[in-house]
Amino acid sequence: ATAYSHVSGAPMRKQSDDEIIDGIMDLEEGSKVILLAPLVKGRKGHYRELFEQVGKQGFQRVRIDGDIVEIEKDMKVDRYKTHDIEVVVDRLVIKDGIRSRVSQSVETALGMGSGTLVAHLVEAGEDKLYSRHLFSPEDGVSYDDPSPNTFSFNSPYGACPDCNGLGTKKEIDPDLVIPDRTKTIDESAIAPLGEPRDIWIFAQVRAVADAMGFDFQTPIEQLEEDQLEVLLHGAGDRQFEVVYNYKNRQVTYQHRFGGVHGHIWHTYENTSSNKQRRWAEAYMRNMDCSACGGGRLKPESLSFRIGESNIADLVKMDLIHLREFFDGLELTDRQATIARPIVKEIIERVEFLLNVGVGYLTLDRAARTLSGGESQRIRLATQIGTQLTGVLYVLDEPSIGLHARDNERLIGSLKQLRDLDNSILVVEHDRDMIEAADWVVDLGPGAGEHGGYVVGESAPEDLPLGTNGHASLTTAYLRDERSISVPTDRREGSGETLTLKGARGHNLKGDDFHIPLGTLTCVTGVSGSGKSTLVNQTLYPILAEYFHNALEVPLQYDAIDGLEHIDKVIDIDQSPIGRTPRSNPATYTKLFGHIRTLFTKLPESQIRGYKKGRFSFNVKGGRCETCKGAGIKKLEMNFLPDVYVQCDTCDGKRYNAETLEIKYKGKTIADVLEMSVEEALEFFEHVPRLSRKLRTLHSVGLGYIRLGQQATTLSGGEAQRVKLAKELARPGTGRTLYILDEPTTGLHFEDIRHLLSVLQALVKKGNTVIVIEHNMDVVKVADHIVDLGPDGGEAGGSILFAGTPEEVAEQDSHTGEYLAAELSRVSASADEEEEEVDLDAMADDGDDEDDDAEEEETDSEEQLEEAAG
Ligand SMILES: [Zn+2]
Ligand SMILES: [Zn+2]
Secondary structure, eight states: OEEBOTTTOOBOBOOOHHHHHHHHHTSOTTOEEEEEEEEEEEEEOOOHHHHHHHHHTTOOEEEETTEEEEOOTTOOOOTTSEEEEEEEEEEEEOOTTOHHHHHHHHHHHHHHTTTEEEEEETTTTEEEEEESSEEOTTTOOEEOOOOGGGGOTTSTTTBOTTTTTOSEEEEEOHHHHSSOTTSBGGGTOSTTTOSOOSSHHHHHHHHHHHHHTOOTTSBGGGSOHHHHHHHHHOOTTOEEEEEEEETTEEEEEEEEOOHHHHHHHHHHHHOOOHHHHHHHHTTEEEEEOTTTTTOOBOTTGGGEEETTEEHHHHHHSBHHHHHHHHHTOOOOHHHHHHHHHHHHHHHHHHHHHHHTTOTTOBTTSOGGGSOHHHHHHHHHHHHHHHTOOSOEEEEEOTTTTOOHHHHHHHHHHHHHHHHTTOEEEEEOOOHHHHHHOSOEEEEESSSGGGOOEEEEEEOGGGOOSEETTEEOHHHHHHTTSSOOOOOSSOOOOSSOEEEEEOOOSTTOOOOOEEEETTSEEEEEOSTTSSHHHHIIIIIHHHHHHHHHOOOOOOOSOSEEEOGGGOOEEEEEOSSOSOSSTTOOHHHHTTHHHHHHHHHHTSHHHHHHTOOGGGGOSSSTTTBOTTTTTOSEEEEOOTTSOOEEEEOTTTTTOOBOTTGGGOOBTTBOHHHHHHSBHHHHHHHTTTOHHHHHHHHHHHHTTOTTSBTTOOGGGSOHHHHHHHHHHHHHHSOOOSOEEEEEESTTTTOOHHHHHHHHHHHHHHHHTTOEEEEEOOOHHHHTTOSEEEEEESSSGGGOOEEEEEEOHHHHHTSSSHHHHHHHHHHHHHHTSOOOOOOOOOHHHHSOOSOOTTHHHHHHHHHHHHHHHHHHO
8 A cells, every 4th residue: 555644645765775875876966965863853842951962972963943053062942932942963075986975874863763864965955854763754763563453443553542443433513402492491491401400500500590690591592602502612711600409408519511521521431330330322423533433443544555446445445346436446566476376365354254245234234233144154155265175164044134145155055165175954834945955854744842953854845744644734835835924915005105304324325215105115136225314313213303312323314204104113123022030021122010910819828818929930029039030040150151050949940839839720830930931821711811812922832932931941933022912902993013033033924924914903903014025925024115226235225116026036136036937927826815914803902901010020130230240
C-alpha cells in the first residue's frame, strides 16, 4: 500500500541513507548547503539543557525558528512560545570529491534527528527534507514502518486512541433525553428524570432555571438556546445557589451544574448497579467514532491506501465486491513480485466464503451479529481452506437462513469437502440436502416419546415408507405421497394496505413496501438481499414505537401509511423464552398458574390451607429449600465450566415432601411438570381452561415437549413456537400484525404443516402475518409475496416484484425460478385435506386471574438470578 500524510493527504516517501546522500550530491554544483538535524518541532519550552548538551557534543550553531545562531553559555528561548530547533551539523559547497564527507555528515544528522534531516539551500533560501521513515516532505509528518499490528484494531499500535479500536462510542442522544419538546419540565419533558420531585438533581435543575430565567412550566421548545444548553450540558465552573431539603432542614449550597447529560454520564461511569447503568444506557446510542469515522484505526493506519481504498474501506466491502477489487488490482512489476502470493491467498479465501453463500457479508461484521447459520458456514469455509482429509464433520441444519440458490452452493461445497476424502454428517430437514446425500438415516416415527427409532436407512432414492412397523413421514414427503398443499385461491385481504416508503437502511434502495392487510405475506430474497433490514430493523421498530412505545430505533425511512388499520404488532422471534432453568413452557404460557390453582382446590389442600404459592418452585413455602426449587445444584469447578447436578434432597422434583403429598388424579405437581404436552392434554382433558392452553402448544407441533422443560434447553425454533402458542391463547382483535423470521428453522415437513395451519388460522380471523422465509413450502402457500434482490449485499436491496406466488413464479428471478419448480412439483401431487385449526376453541376467556401473581414470580426470579450473581 502507499502511505499518505494524514494531515495534507500528500503521498509519503521513504529513503535509504544512500538515496539521501545521492539527493544532496545531485544538488546544483557550487551551491551552498547547510545540513541540519531537527531536534524540536513546534513545541514549547526554554530548552536550556538541550543547548548545553548540544554544545558539549562539539556543535557550535543551532537554527532557532529559522535563524542560525551561535550556541552561548546559559542560552535559552521563550518558554511560552513554540519553537523549531535544529542543530547545524555541517556547511558545504556542492562539488565533486566531497561524497565521503557528505556521507559522514548525513549519518550524524540522521542520528541526531531521529532519522530525518534538513538541507537548507542558502542561495535559494529553501529547506529540503530527507527521511529514513515514511515521511511527507510537505508537512513534515512521518510514520513508523508499518507492521501487521499497524492495521489491527486489537493492537495499541493500530487502534484508534479515541474509541480504543471499537469504531463506535456511546453518546447521549438529545432526542431520547427530551423525546417531546412541546412538553414542560413539570410534564416530565426530561425523560430520564421524570416528574419533578424532592431529589438532589431537581434541586439543581431548579437553581439553574432560576439563575437562567426559565421555569418548569415552559415548553422545552420555547427555551432560549443558552438556557437549553446549560440545562443539558451544564455551565462549566459557574456556581449556582442550590436550595435543598436535607433532613427536614433547608440547606443552601454553592454548586456547579454538569447538565442533564453530565448527570447521565456520571451515573453511567460511576454506578455499580446494573439497573442504574441500564437506565443511563437507555438514553445513549452507539455513534460512529468521530476520530476514525468508524474505521477503528489510528489516522496513520488509515492513511495507507491501495489505489483509493484504505483497509477500513476494504473490510466494509461485501465479499463479492472485495473479490472484484482484488481481481482488478493493477500492480507495477515490483509491487506484483511482493504482492502476488498474498493476493492469491486472499482471493482463495474470499472464494471459499463465496461458495458457502455468504458473499453479502462484509469482513467487518462483528462475529456476535452473525446468525448461527452464518457462523457455521464461515467455519465450513475455513475447513475447505485447510484441505484436511480423513475428518468427520458434523453439521446441524446448515441450510438455516439460506435461499434455495445459496443452499445449492452450500451443497456443492459439502460435496467438495467429501471429495477430499472426508465424511460429512448433516442433521437436516431440507429436501434438497436430503436428496443430495449419499446415505440417509431417518429417525421417527414421531417426536419426543413417539420417536427414537430408525425408520429408514439407505440412499435417498431407496428410502422405505416404513421399517419394523414404523412409518416414515420423511419418505412420504420425499415421494410426494404427503405434501403441503397449495391453496386453490389466494386471499386478497381486507383491502387496506400498510405502506412503508423510502426505507434506505443498510443496502435498501428506498422502494415502497406494501403489505395487503388480512393476508399471509411472505418476504423472500437470497441471503443478504435486505429482508431482515426491511422487516426486523425498519418496519418492526416503527410499529413497536408507535403501538408499544418501545425504544428501538428504526433504520432510515421516509413515511409509513395505514397504521390506523392495525392495533398492535407482535414479533415472534427465536430468542429464548427465559434465561434460567426456572422458566419453562408452563410458566411462560401462564399454564402453570392455572395448574397451581387446580391443586389448591383439591380437598387435601383445602384442609391444609395450601395456597397457590405453596405450589410454586420460585417462592419459599412448598419448594425444596436445598436447591431453592431449581431441582438442580450448581457445582463450581476450578478452571472448568460450572456443572449442574440433580438436587439430592428432592431428587430433582423441586418440591418438599409435604407438597408432594397433594395429588390430582394420582399425580403430584412435580409429576405434572414431567408430562409432555400430549400427555397433559389427555390428563387434563376435562379441565377446559388447561386443555385450551395445552391445545395451543399442541397445535404448533410441540406435543412432545415437557411442561417443565427448562427454557434453556429449548431450541430457537421451539422457543418461537411456544411464543406463538401464547399468542394463540390470547383473545384476538383480528387486527394484529404478526412478524415471524424464518419460523421453519428446525422443523420437519410435518411440523411445517402444523405451523402453517396455525398461521392460516390467524389470517382467517382478519390478522396479518408477515413471514421472512426461504422455505418454498411456506412461500408457495402465501397470499402475497414481496421478493427482494436481485442479489445479496450492495447488489440487493430492491423490491423486485410483489404479487401472488403464481405471479412471482413467472418472474425471471432467483425466487421465481425455485418457486416455479416447487409449484409444478406440488400441483402434480395429490391434494391433501387441509387441516383446520379452530382458534376459538383455544383462545382464553380473557380472564387470566393469575396474571398478577405470575408477574410477581417473574420478579422474584430476577432477584434470585441477581443473588446468584
Ligand atoms: Zn475511533
Ligand atoms: Zn431440591
